[in-house]
Amino acid sequence: MRVLFVCLGNICRSPTAEGVFRRRLEERGLAGRVEVDSCGIGAWHVGKAPDPRAMEAAARRGVDLSALRARQLADGDFARFDYLLAMDHDNLAAIEARRPAECEAHVGLFLAFAGYHGRAVPDPYFGGESGFEEVLDLVEAAAGGLIAELEARLEPSS
Numbered sequence: 001m002r003v004l005f006v007c008l009g010n011i012c013r014s015p016t017a018e019g020v021f022r023r024r025l026e027e028r029g030l031a032g033r034v035e036v037d038s039c040g041i042g043a044w045h046v047g048k049a050p051d052p053r054a055m056e057a058a059a060r061r062g063v064d065l066s067a068l069r070a071r072q073l074a075d076g077d078f079a080r081f082d083y084l085l086a087m088d089h090d091n092l093a094a095i096e097a098r099r100p101a102e103c104e105a106h107v108g109l110f111l112a113f114a115g116y117h118g119r120a121v122p123d124p125y126f127g128g129e130s131g132f133e134e135v136l137d138l139v140e141a142a143a144g145g146l147i148a149e150l151e152a153r154l155e156p157s158s
C-alpha cells in the first residue's frame with residue numbers, strides 16, 4: 001500500500017503529514033507494509049528541506065522531518081500510489097487536472113479521514129507559529145482515520 005501526501009510547496013503541510021503518518025505506522029507495526037511519500041504541486045522549493053518552522057513544530061511532538069526533501073508531483077505518481085491525499089482544494093484540483101483516466105488511486109482531501117468533509121489544512125507559509133501547530137493538530141486527527149482504513153484493507157500479516 002502506498003500513500004502520497006500533496007500540498008503546494010512540499011515544505012510545510014505535506015512533509016508534516018508524511019512525518020506524522022510514518023511515525024503512526026511505526027507505532028502500529030505497519031512501517032514495512034505501507035510506503036509513504038509527499039510532494040508539491042509547485043517547483044519553487046524542489047530539493048529543499050522542510051520549512052524550519054515546520055521542522056521545529058514537528059520536533060516538539062517528537063517527529064523528525066530533517067531528512068525530507070521537496071519534490072514535485074510526477075506523472076508516475078498516479079500509477080505508483082494507492083492514495084493521493086491533498087491538503088487543500090487547490091491541491092486537489094491540480095491533482096485531478098493531471099490525473100490519467102486509467103488511474104484507480106483514491107484521490108481526495110486528507111482531512112476527510114478525520115471526518116472533516118470538505119475541510120482543508122490551511123497553508124501556514126505566510127502566517128505565524130500557530131499555523132504550524134494547527135497543521136499538526138489537523139494532520140494528527142486525520143492520520144488515525146487513514147491508519148484504520150489501511151488496517152482494514154491490508155491482509156493479516158500471518
Ligand code: 4NP
Pocket residue numbers: 007008009010011012013014040044123124125
Ligand atoms: P506548503 O506551504 O504547500 O504547505 O508546503 C507553502 C510553501 C511555500 C509556498 C506556499 C505554500 N510558496 O509560495 O513558496
